[in-house]
Amino acid sequence: xRNTKYCVNNFCLYDYRGVEERLSDMEAxxxxxxxxxPSLWKYRRAEPARVRYAVTYSDSASWFNPxxxxxxxxxxxxxxxxxxxxxxDWFQMQIFSTEDPAAVPLETDEALRLEGxxxxxKRNFIPVNIIGLFLLLFVARSFFxxxxxxxxxxxxxxxxxxxxxxxxxxAVCFQVxxxxxxxxxxxxxxxSIEDGGTCLPVGRAYxxxxxxxxxxxxxxxxxxxxxxxxxGGGGSALYFVLYMSLFYLLVFLVRRTTALLRGMKVSKTxxxxxxxxxxxxxxxxxxxxxxxxxxxxxxxxxxxGSGETYEYQNREWDVSPRRDFPLTLAELTGERYxxxxxxxxxxxxxxxxxxxxxxxxxxxxxxxxxxxxxxxYETKYPVLQESMLEDLLEDDPVRFRGMTMFTWHYLPxxxxxxxxxxxxxRHIDEDPEDTWILVWPGRAVEIRFGSPTEAQMAIAAARxxxxx
Numbered sequence: 001x002r003n004t005k006y007c008v009n010n011f012c013l014y015d016y017r018g019v020e021e022r023l024s025d026m027e028a029x030x031x032x033x034x035x036x037x038p039s040l041w042k043y044r045r046a047e048p049a050r051v052r053y054a055v056t057y058s059d060s061a062s063w064f065n066p067x068x069x070x071x072x073x074x075x076x077x078x079x080x081x082x083x084x085x086x087x088x089d090w091f092q093m094q095i096f097s098t099e100d101p102a103a104v105p106l107e108t109d110e111a112l113r114l115e116g117x118x119x120x121x122k123r124n125f126i127p128v129n130i131i132g133l134f135l136l137l138f139v140a141r142s143f144f145x146x147x148x149x150x151x152x153x154x155x156x157x158x159x160x161x162x163x164x165x166x167x168x169x170x171a172v173c174f175q176v177x178x179x180x181x182x183x184x185x186x187x188x189x190x191x192s193i194e195d196g197g198t199c200l201p202v203g204r205a206y207x208x209x210x211x212x213x214x215x216x217x218x219x220x221x222x223x224x225x226x227x228x229x230x231x232g233g234g235g236s237a238l239y240f241v242l243y244m245s246l247f248y249l250l251v252f253l254v255r256r257t258t259a260l261l262r263g264m265k266v267s268k269t270x271x272x273x274x275x276x277x278x279x280x281x282x283x284x285x286x287x288x289x290x291x292x293x294x295x296x297x298x299x300x301x302x303x304x305g306s307g308e309t310y311e312y313q314n315r316e317w318d319v320s321p322r323r324d325f326p327l328t329l330a331e332l333t334g335e336r337y338x339x340x341x342x343x344x345x346x347x348x349x350x351x352x353x354x355x356x357x358x359x360x361x362x363x364x365x366x367x368x369x370x371x372x373x374x375x376x377y378e379t380k381y382p383v384l385q386e387s388m389l390e391d392l393l394e395d396d397p398v399r400f401r402g403m404t405m406f407t408w409h410y411l412p413x414x415x416x417x418x419x420x421x422x423x424x425x426r427h428i429d430e431d432p433e434d435t436w437i438l439v440w441p442g443r444a445v446e447i448r449f450g451s452p453t454e455a456q457m458a459i460a461a462a463r464x465x466x467x468x
Contacts (some may be wrong), residue, residue: 006040010210013125014117015202016055027051036090054096054106059119061092064271092120110193133175140168153387156351163224174213232346235299246286254279303345313366327463329361329372337361353378374447417454419461440465
């Protein structure tokens with residue numbers, strides 16, 4: 001039989017009534033609160049008893065204090081004289097209990113209680129939630145920018161953007177709800193006190209909203225991982241899983257550092273400085289190390305070659321080049337190449353498929369080479385294809401030290417040689433480049449290949465256009 005158990009804490013700091021009621025109910029079931037952590041509360045098995053709990057607040061309390069402050073000590077002495085025993089604290093919340101049904105309540109002046117709660121909220125809850133809100137807005141900035149500009153393709157062009165928005169947008173709404181709910185509760189409680197009443201109950205909506213938020217985060221995280229795995233983004237999925245695992249490890253280690261320094265009776269200032277240093281070093285080592293590894297091993301590209309390679313003319317070539325290319329150099333030119341390298345990169349999202357094919361071949365014995373690359377963009381939604389084309393055809397200025405050196409832009413061309421509905425050619429200012437964008441219903445193709453003849457254009461169109 002277990003003698004201890006941990007429960008997830010889903011209370012808000014100002015929900016003192018909810019905490020008192022929950023702890024009394026747990027005591028009646030034989031579980032006594034032993035420690036209130038930031039996320040988990042630890043209970044120890046005890047004889048079922050009728051125990052009253054009371055919550056008060058001390059704005060001088062802090063996780064970084066080496067021990068109780070003078071204010072906390074005075075509070076404990078006053079409460080002990082009234083028959084209340086200190087159980088533990090949770091941030092600025094001080095939790096007491098008594099088995100004496102006649103013990104005097106700790107708080108008798110509701111106006112002072114409300115002001116004490118507000119001072120404590122300003123020390124912890126309000127600044128943390130405001131910072132969290134701005135961080136979430138930063139994460140979701142691409143989504144809100146795309147929403148503001150009407151760039152539908154910008155919102156769904158890749159799974160990272162899509163699911164970051166899917167998670168952060170509800171999280172932003174949740175943070176706004178937390179802050180507004182507190183200030184609304186405070187205003188209504190002040191009115192109640194002015195009318196001779198007490199602070200109002202917080203209710204259970206807050207706790208339900210928290211559970212719903214965690215459920216959404218879990219759901220979207222799982223959906224992101226599955227979508228990346230199904231779309232060939234195993235590296236991105238691995239990075240996400242490892243990042244989240246290391247993030248929670250970082251939080252755990254930082255909290256343990258704070259607790260260790262607190263146990264060593266280090267001053268509050270020294271504890272905060274030490275915790276901050278450990279946080280920075282661990283974040284650099286864990287998260288920075290993971291990111292460096294991912295970039296160094298090209299986890300995010302979604303690219304995959306043909307497997308085994310060999311070296312010739314100081315380059316690597318495929319022993320068995322991939323055969324899943326819709327269009328190859330040999331088909332386009334009618335020539336035979338003895339040394340070939342091919343690679344495919346998958347991007348896109350659940351709503352847009354983006355697959356890039358890249359091939360390079362050695363001409364004769366070298367050293368000259370010939371290359372071909374093209375990207376297939378596919379979507380089932382016409383409105384999304386329109387937005388996608390706007391994004392692909394948008395002017396792209398190249399700047400250096402604030403000055404525009406040149407601009408890439410697309411000009412329309414006759415689509416008939418390509419057998420497409422529409423065609424554009426990329427230019428650097430007024431000079432044409434060998435890059436085209438071709439459009440069919442449900443598909444757009446960006447292709448780069450020398451200066452193709454009309455016959456080669458026809459071959460490319462036959463291979464790259466969607467099946468009827």
